[in-house]
Amino acid sequence: MTALLEARGLVKRFGGLRATDGVSLAIEPGEVRCVIGPNGAGKTTLFNLLTGHLRPDEGEILLDGERIDVLPLHEIARRGLVRKYQVPSVLPDVSVSENIRLAAAGRRRLSDLLRERADDRDRAEATLEELALDGLADRIAGQLSHGELQRLEIAMVLAAQPRVLLLDEPTAGMTVEETGRVATMLRAIAERRGLTLVIVEHDIAFIKMLGDRITVLHEGRVLAEGPHAEIEADPLVRRVYLGEGL
Ligand SMILES: Nc1ncnc2c1ncn2[C@@H]1O[C@H](COP(=O)(O)OP(=O)(O)O)[C@@H](O)[C@H]1O
Ligand SMILES: [Mg+2]
16 A cells, blocks of 8 residues: 655754654554654654655655655645644634634635635534534634643644644643543544544553554654554563653
8 A cells, every 4th residue: 555644764963963863654544643752752853854844854755655855835735734833823812613714714715715615614614513612613712721722723724624634742731531532533533534643642541542553753763663552562662661651
């Protein structure tokens, strides 16, 4: 099977430091991939490389078998590879549904704006339901709880209809209960939409609920890769996480 998103030998240097040091990975269409690793492992650098926010010193990145590491940022996003903070951030003074509608219209050319309005509205409504925000549609965004706000942000990127969505610690600051809810929702959304998700996370309970395969980074390299049970039992991984309780 051809990978939807593939990284080959990515090296990114910061001065003498190799933040990623030859990272290769292949993500299948519809896969939910979690990337874990201790602080400084190179997770965020890898994300920035995949989305074009950083350029690799060595290696290449392919989407649908075509190189994207040479493309401008907006072109990478236009091809459907999107990270959470690429959409306009939440406007605190307008309602939840208005925020999502704006995000849904975000990628539209000006000339298409009027014609496709109804379509935007339908998509916005469906996305609200997917993240259980439909009961909060008329709430002013600035009045949401932290967890609700995080869900709104996810809904806003989804409204832009990405094919591959990258999330860097999407449950940061959420309660255990909210984290579980978001994991369940993301799983369902990925299945329903055939969406491919790449998620950097620390929360191991979240990863267990969500990831098909896990990639473990350590000192800029892929230390291990596989299904959760395999990763948890891997002695190398356990050593890296010593004391952190993987
Ligand atoms: N812009 C930068 N300039 C210099 N060093 C950086 C920069 N970004 C990250 N690093 C370094 O690269 C390594 C990997 O960082 P990062 O990708 O943020 O790791 P993680 O997200 O896994 O915690 C760290 O040692 C970090 O200090
Ligand atoms: Mg990071």
